[in-house]
Every structure is written in structure tokens, then in C-alpha cells.
Amino acid sequence: MTTITWNDQQPIFRQLKEKVIELIIDGEVSDGEAVPSVRQVAADYQINPLTVSKAYQELVDESILEKRRGLGMFVTESAREHLIESEKKHFLEVEWPKILERIERLGMNLQSLVNNNTSTGEDK
Amino acid sequence: MSTLIEAKGLSKSYGSHQALKSVDFKVERGRIVGLVGPNGAGKTTILKAILGLTSYEGDLTVLGMNPERQRHQIMQKVSFIADVAVLPGWLKVANALEFVTEVHPNFNLERAKYFLGKTNISMDAKVKQLSKGMVAQLHLALVMSIEAELLVLDEPTLGLDILYRKEFYNQLLTEFFDEGRSILVTTHQIEEIENLLTDLIFIRDGNIVLNATMDEVTNDYIEVMVSKDNIAQAEALNPVMSRDVFGRKVYLFQGVSREQLEVLGELHSPSVADLFVAKMKEGK
Numbered sequence: 001m002t003t004i005t006w007n008d009q010q011p012i013f014r015q016l017k018e019k020v021i022e023l024i025i026d027g028e029v030s031d032g033e034a035v036p037s038v039r040q041v042a043a044d045y046q047i048n049p050l051t052v053s054k055a056y057q058e059l060v061d062e063s064i065l066e067k068r069r070g071l072g073m074f075v076t077e078s079a080r081e082h083l084i085e086s087e088k089k090h091f092l093e094v095e096w097p098k099i100l101e102r103i104e105r106l107g108m109n110l111q112s113l114v115n116n117n118t119s120t121g122e123d124k
Numbered sequence: 125m126s127t128l129i130e131a132k133g134l135s136k137s138y139g140s141h142q143a144l145k146s147v148d149f150k151v152e153r154g155r156i157v158g159l160v161g162p163n164g165a166g167k168t169t170i171l172k173a174i175l176g177l178t179s180y181e182g183d184l185t186v187l188g189m190n191p192e193r194q195r196h197q198i199m200q201k202v203s204f205i206a207d208v209a210v211l212p213g214w215l216k217v218a219n220a221l222e223f224v225t226e227v228h229p230n231f232n233l234e235r236a237k238y239f240l241g242k243t244n245i246s247m248d249a250k251v252k253q254l255s256k257g258m259v260a261q262l263h264l265a266l267v268m269s270i271e272a273e274l275l276v277l278d279e280p281t282l283g284l285d286i287l288y289r290k291e292f293y294n295q296l297l298t299e300f301f302d303e304g305r306s307i308l309v310t311t312h313q314i315e316e317i318e319n320l321l322t323d324l325i326f327i328r329d330g331n332i333v334l335n336a337t338m339d340e341v342t343n344d345y346i347e348v349m350v351s352k353d354n355i356a357q358a359e360a361l362n363p364v365m366s367r368d369v370f371g372r373k374v375y376l377f378q379g380v381s382r383e384q385l386e387v388l389g390e391l392h393s394p395s396v397a398d399l400f401v402a403k404m405k406e407g408k
Contacts, residue, residue: 006319008347009391012319042297043294043297045319046290046297046320047320048320048321048338049297051319
């Protein structure tokens, strides 16, 4: 995993959890693949093992990771698909309305923005 | 037994100076506890009492034993790295290993050799030929090879460069720490280990002024950057401290709900260093 700069607005376990989700969505860690051990992650980021366990546990609760006895923690088989579904949902329900609101507030026209993008695409 | 250290009314006086004024605290198993305070606050006195190196008043139990009377038994289960290097300069690394093997029943020689094999330290080298960072590596290899339940670290990374400091904590996390053991650490480089800690104890003038888990600290202390219009509202909520940043006020609140604070501005968790400064100034 790459280095993380922690922000002070969210607990570290939540930021770590989001980082793992990001890695799975980006395909850096594939379905069924093992994730690094709690101890390893703790040492890599110099954070408390309990923090790592807490992040992993939430991911287990959400069926993104699963514990295999004696082997460690693995990404579940359909984790990526589920995550993309829920991210799409989040985008449509939370992020998109905000973007739309901003477009309107700035007096831009959604249709022309879309057309503009397509036409520059065709120019190339 | 899940409590490794328990102090009740722990006090210590040097002549007329009261170094510890009846402090209470506990260290549970599986925790990494940061003991933080300015110079002369009483940190070293607490560590010395735990290690049976000084007399004290009050009750102190370490691994269920009395450090004053059962120091020998306690030290079989406790290891210690001091800020002052204690290994004599003429000692060869190989001799140091032999020595610890003889005096410590729970020392694992093979483990120590394995740790040293990962460093550039040669068995034939004398302590005085080693760099400061290497001496710290040697100390660490020795104490990590003792099957201890409690590791006491007093300014363990003082004078080490950042690479050695990171490597030091990296080793502790991968090779030593687990749920059956605890680490009690004092350091002035608090920002480097704040994410490692599970518990935080602040000490000032012989009194404990903060004793909480990191989760409690995160829930209890919130920093808010407040714009000019909201200053009166913020002051009404009795902030612990305020400081100026870019002409705006940053307030630190204790025990005020997030909902009440959210309307004032963006919420942050204070760093342990900021919290420390606030706690040391409180009431002064």
C-alpha cells in the first residue's frame, strides 16, 4: 500500500477503511486476494494494531473482507462489484445532487456542459 | 490477570520536594500507554517506582507483585530501555549476549541473534565502536528477546535520526507487541507515536492531569476553527483553550457534543501535542 497522510477530521480507522475500499475499487487488490496482516499494516503506518483491527472488523461486518481461519484476512469474492454498486448509489444520491446544485448556482447549463465535453472529445 | 500495573495514591518526595502527589493509574494488558509530561513532572519517578528502583509511598502493584519487595521476580517479566545508554563501551556485542543469557532466565539467545542478523552490527564489535542508532538497535534486540509482559521505554529514541526512530517502532510492532503484552513509553517526540498509543497519561507537577484511552480523547476533545461572527457563541460553551491561527480563533472544547460545535465551524481532533500544550497551560 502507498503512504497515507492522515487528516484530523476523521478517526484513523475510518480513513484506513476507506483506503482499503479505494484499493479494491481501483483493482489494486482483487477479489479473493489476501490483505496484509494487522501487524504488518500497523508497522507500515506506525499506527496501533487495534486501529487496524477496528478498520478490518468493519469491513468484515460489511462483507468486504472475510477472515479465513489460520490464513488471515481476504477480500470476499464479489467485494468489488458490491462496492462499485454502493459507490454508484452514493454518487447518485449524495454527490451528484450537490454537483447539480453547484452547476445551477453558477448559472451553467447541464446540457451544454455535456455537449461541450462530447464535442471536444470528437475534435481530437 | 489483565491489569499489569496498578497505582493507588502513589507518592514520592525528595526532601521537601514532592515529585509525585498521590497519583492513581492502571495499565491493562495489550495496551501501548504514553506517559507524557514536561521535564521534572514525575515521569521518571513513576518508571523507577515500577521497576523497583526507588522507594515510594502508597500502593503499587506490577504484575500482581510489589516492586519494592519483589523486584527480582518482577524483572523476569519486565524489560526496560532507558534514555541513558547503560551498556559499557568496552563490552563486545557477543559478550553482551552472553551476559544477558546468564542473568536473565527468560532471555532467548537465538531470537537476539536473529534480530542482530538483520542489522549491520557485528558480534565482534565493541559498544563504543557502534553509532548511537546501532546501540539503540542492540538494546532493542536484547529487550525484544526477553519474554517480557511489560516493556518500559524511557525516551527510547532520544538522539536517533528519523530512519532509526521509525525502524525502532516498526520492530516493536512486528516482533514484540501483542495482546498479551503492554508497552509503557515516555517520549518528547509525541507526534511520532500518537497513532501508536491506545492510552494517554499526562503528568504535570506530580499530578496526573489526563488519563484516558485514545478513543476517549478523540470523543472528548474537539477543536473548532471559529469565524469572527461566532466567537461569542463559542466562548459561551466554555472552551478549554483558544489560540489564534490566521486571524481566526481555534477553540478546544472538552465534553461538548459534536452537534453543538458543528454550527460554529469545521471540527478537528486536536493532535496530542496541541492537547498537551492546552493541558499544561490549563489553570495557569
